Amino acid sequence: MALIHVTDIEDTINFWRGRTDVPVGAALSPELDALARVYAEMALRRExxxxxxxxxxxARAAWMAWYATTPDTPCIAICSTAQGDAQCKGCGRSFEEVQHWLSMTPAEKRWVWARIRREGTAWRFTRYAERAMESAPGLLSNS
Incomplete structure (x- = not known):
């Protein structure tokens, strides 16, 4: 079972809102309508x-179109799992997640992204990332 976190559904809705001009009172685009149904169902179920x-x-096509705009990997090319750490100090992924990344589904990858963002301890999300952004704008992304 591969789960998609509500923050990814919200990001997908905002992605499509930015690409679809929907006047007040008009019908939603097919993408927004499909995503709104998913979001409403999640809210009703408190998921x-x-x-x-x-x-x-x-809804899946709309989510995959958004997913295609996100960075595939949280890697910042400082892999401490290669040095024996169970959890990478650079990106926050576990050794197993790094090893199996290429075989993971988009939803599985996004679930890992949600976890490492929530934890916020990886260098990708600390002052190291801020310094890297200052010296090379556009190099790293927190998506």
Whole structure:
């Protein structure tokens, strides 16, 4: 079971809101309508995640279009798992997550992103990342 966190659904909705001009009172675009249904169902069930299998075709296509705009990996090219750490100091992924990253589904990858963002201890999310951004704007992304 691969879960998609509510923050990714919200980010996807905002992605499509920025690309779709919907006048007040007009019908939503197919992408926004499909995502709004998923979001409403999650709210009614008080869920903070949805199994990706519950996304119908339009919602899944809309989510995948947003996903394609996000960085694939949180790697910042400082991999302490290569030095024997169970958790990478650079990106925050576990050794197993680093090893299996290429075989993970988009939803599984985004779940890892949500966890490492929430933990906020990886160098990617600390002062190191801020200094890197100052010296090379556009190099790192927190998406």
């Amino acid at each position: 903070d995640a949805v199994d990706e299998s519950r996304l119908d075709g339009p």
